[in-house]
Structures are given as C-alpha cells and as structure tokens.
Amino acid sequence: MAAPDRRPAGALALVAVAAGALVAVLLGFLTFGAQATVAPDHVPVAVSAPDGPLLAMAEKVAGHGGGQLDWQVKSIVDGRKLLADKKVYGILELGAGPSATVVVSGAVNPSGTQVAQQALIGAAQALVGVPKIETVHPASAAGRTAPLAVSALGWVGCLAASAVLTLLAARSGRKPGVAARLTQVAGAGVLLTAVLAGFLKLWDSSLPLGWDVLGFLLLVTTGFAAAQAGLLRLLGVRAMAVLGPLYLVAPAVAGQVPELLNPAYRTLLWSWTPFRFSTEGLRSLLQGVPSAPDVATGVWVLSALLVAGLAVVLWPASSAGQEAEAHTPDGVVEVGVH
Structure with missing residues (x-):
C-alpha cells in the first residue's frame, strides 16, 4: 500500500495554485496571445x-x-x-x-x-x-468556416476515442494492445470521416463531397488518430497534457495566415501545427482547386503523421515497456510471492 502524503495542506494548496497559474499562462500564450498580437506584416x-x-x-x-x-x-x-x-x-x-x-x-x-x-x-x-x-471560386459562409471546423472536430473526435480506449484499458490493469489501437485508428478514421462529411452536407449542401474530399478527410482523421495513438502508447494518459491543448491552437493559430501572426507564433506554433495542413488543403478541395500546392503538401504531411503514428503503435514493446504494462493504474506494482 502506498504511504500517505504527509506534506502540509498549505504546501499542497500552493502547488495547486502554481499549477493553475501555469495552465493559465500556457493557454494565454497559445490562444488569446496569438489573436491579441495579430497585425499585417508583408x-x-x-x-x-x-x-x-x-x-x-x-x-x-x-x-x-x-x-x-x-x-x-x-x-x-x-x-x-x-x-x-x-x-x-x-x-x-x-x-x-x-x-x-x-x-x-x-x-x-x-x-x-x-x-x-x-x-x-x-x-x-x-x-x-x-x-x-x-x-x-466564391465561398459561402460554411465554405469559409468548414475547413477549420472539421479539422478541429476531427482532432477532438479522435482524441476522445483515444482517451476512452486508454482509460478503459487502464481500469482493467493493462495497456491497450496493438490490435486494439489499430482498430481504434481505423474505426475512428472511417466513422469520423462519415460524421464530418455529414456536417459539411448539413452546413451547405452545395459543397462538393467527391472522392477527393472524402479521401482527404479520411487521411486527416486517420493521420490524427494514429499520431495520438502513438503518443498515448509512449506516455499513457499523460499524453493528454500535450494533445488536449493542441486543440485550442486550431482556431487561434491555424485559422490565421502567417503574415498576420506575431513572428514568434509564426515560428513556434503555426509552422508545424497539423491543423493548418488539413485546413488549407481541405479549403482548396471544397472550392474546386485540387491543383493548389497546399493540397499536395497536406497529403504529404498527414501521410507522414499516419506512418509515424502507426510505426510507434506497431513497434515491439521493450522489456521496460512490458514491465510498465504490468503496473496497475494507481502506480502500485503487483509483486508475486514465491
């Protein structure tokens, strides 16, 4: 049995307050800071x-x-x-x-x-x-907002599926196996593609939903799901501390063009956030410009996310990883008595 924490309650309260302040600082920089510093620059x-x-x-x-x-x-x-x-x-x-x-x-x-x-x-x-x-290529209100909206929904939908799988497996005292994670990636990709396509048709029935759009949506959702599954396999539930805040970056950073962002946000956030690749590629496809360079860029980046995530999921577990899987969710190691 784990020993009770005997630190003073006041010290624990100070730690909690500091953690809250740190979260506020991070979210302020990631979200409102990007919007508050918007200004045209070349x-x-x-x-x-x-x-x-x-x-x-x-x-x-x-x-x-x-x-x-x-x-x-x-x-x-x-x-x-x-x-x-x-x-x-x-x-x-x-x-x-x-x-x-x-x-x-x-x-x-x-x-x-x-x-x-x-x-x-x-x-x-x-x-x-x-x-x-x-x-x-005139765009309706839905055509202007849908690319970012479905990108963010795809991310949070895949994240919810990944988190639920991880938590359910933790309750049973083990980590999700390779088969479970692959099923989750494929299932989330197919089901969320259908959901996002349904939203596009609901918001504006004139938006095209050909095989190019549906294929790109499938690549977005499976790429997101695989990347999340890989990180969750490496870090467990702690990966949510990284994956969750990324969702907040979508409207604040990926919704802007780089020339309107502060150079720091442009370099540290916009340059790599996966949402911008899915958003701009989908925008071109929905407006009938499949030859736009950002479509090909989006395909390459999202494919790389998919391959990298699947590689981590399929990588054989090390002995250290196997020992970690034997630990119970509350951090207590079951030790057999011989």
Missing part, C-alpha cells in the same frame, strides 16, 4: 497591368505600402496564376481608362483575403476611384 498581394503606361503605374503602386504589404508586379495572366496557387491573397488589376478591379479568391484563407481586399481597395481609390470587386 502580406503578399499583386498589382497587374498590361504593358505600357499602366505598367509604370503598377510599379509606382508597388513602391508604397510600407512593411504591411509585399507587392508583386505581374501581368494579368501571371497575377491570376499567383492567386490560383495561393501565393498572394489578392490582386489589383489596372485596366484601360479610369478603372480597376480587385480580385480575391474564396479558396484563400478568409483572414488573409480580408486584409488584402481592404488594402487593395484603398490603393485603387487613391489611383482611379472605387474599384470593382471580383471573387473567383
């Missing part, structure tokens, strides 16, 4: 015009904007290609006469689109007056 936009005097005007436009905008001067065709490849968030097209068109895309992250559109409208008004607004 947001990529383009100005395009045909050859001639208008091209000189485009060069003049690109010379303004300070550090908030990162201008590129392109031809009309090249500017549209940059937008299709999601390398800029908007284009200011200068036309013949006193006219201009601001072109944005529904397949681009809405936060970047909003900033770019406002800046481009301001630039156009300073030159030729109020511009026309053109949106390629």
Whole structure:
C-alpha cells in the first residue's frame, strides 16, 4: 500500500495554485496571445497591368505600402496564376481608362483575403476611384468556416476515442494492445470521416463531397488518430497534457495566415501545427482547386503523421515497456510471492 502524503495542506494548496497559474499562462500564450498580437506584416498581394503606361503605374503602386504589404508586379495572366496557387491573397488589376478591379479568391484563407481586399481597395481609390470587386471560386459562409471546423472536430473526435480506449484499458490493469489501437485508428478514421462529411452536407449542401474530399478527410482523421495513438502508447494518459491543448491552437493559430501572426507564433506554433495542413488543403478541395500546392503538401504531411503514428503503435514493446504494462493504474506494482 502506498504511504500517505504527509506534506502540509498549505504546501499542497500552493502547488495547486502554481499549477493553475501555469495552465493559465500556457493557454494565454497559445490562444488569446496569438489573436491579441495579430497585425499585417508583408502580406503578399499583386498589382497587374498590361504593358505600357499602366505598367509604370503598377510599379509606382508597388513602391508604397510600407512593411504591411509585399507587392508583386505581374501581368494579368501571371497575377491570376499567383492567386490560383495561393501565393498572394489578392490582386489589383489596372485596366484601360479610369478603372480597376480587385480580385480575391474564396479558396484563400478568409483572414488573409480580408486584409488584402481592404488594402487593395484603398490603393485603387487613391489611383482611379472605387474599384470593382471580383471573387473567383466564391465561398459561402460554411465554405469559409468548414475547413477549420472539421479539422478541429476531427482532432477532438479522435482524441476522445483515444482517451476512452486508454482509460478503459487502464481500469482493467493493462495497456491497450496493438490490435486494439489499430482498430481504434481505423474505426475512428472511417466513422469520423462519415460524421464530418455529414456536417459539411448539413452546413451547405452545395459543397462538393467527391472522392477527393472524402479521401482527404479520411487521411486527416486517420493521420490524427494514429499520431495520438502513438503518443498515448509512449506516455499513457499523460499524453493528454500535450494533445488536449493542441486543440485550442486550431482556431487561434491555424485559422490565421502567417503574415498576420506575431513572428514568434509564426515560428513556434503555426509552422508545424497539423491543423493548418488539413485546413488549407481541405479549403482548396471544397472550392474546386485540387491543383493548389497546399493540397499536395497536406497529403504529404498527414501521410507522414499516419506512418509515424502507426510505426510507434506497431513497434515491439521493450522489456521496460512490458514491465510498465504490468503496473496497475494507481502506480502500485503487483509483486508475486514465491
């Protein structure tokens, strides 16, 4: 039987208070801190015009904007290609006469689109007056919010399945076996894909649900489930301290474009968070742009998560790991008497 903790109650209370403060600090940095420090920083936009005097005007436009905008001067065709490849968030097209068109895309992250559109409208008004607004691949409200929403739901759904399996196995006095974890990964992937597809159809029946979208959703859910299963196998329930807060990063960090985030958040969080790969890849697929580079990037990253997670799940248990599995959930080791 474990010996009772004889430390003073006041000391335990101080430890609890310190733990609460630490949690508040971490969540403040991970969530509200990212949102509170949002500011444009070299947001990529383009100005395009045909050859001639208008091209000189485009060069003049690109010379303004300070550090908030990162201008590129392109031809009309090249500017549209940059937008299709999601390398800029908007284009200011200068036309013949006193006219201009601001072109944005529904397949681009809405936060970047909003900033770019406002800046481009301001630039156009300073030159030729109020511009026309053109949106390629227009997105509904559901189309703008669904990619991040289903990514976050996929993560938390897989996390709930992983946590329940781990806790149920712990109650029985052993860790989940390889077969149980593989079943959980495959089952969560298939069932959650169906659930997320149902939400997409419920939110906006016009959103495409072809094999490319469903296949990408399946890769997202199985990749998330495998990564979680691998970490839970290594750390047990303690892995929830890492996996749980990651869910909070989704709306705060993955929902933004990197040019709006503080450089620290951009490097330490946005650069690697799995939600941004699933969100942007799915956004392109839902808006009918399967050739966008972030689709291929998402496939590679999520496939790597899936393979790495399965490798950890299938890795033979070491002797130390086998001994750990023999421990009961409350930390008491059963010792046989011979």
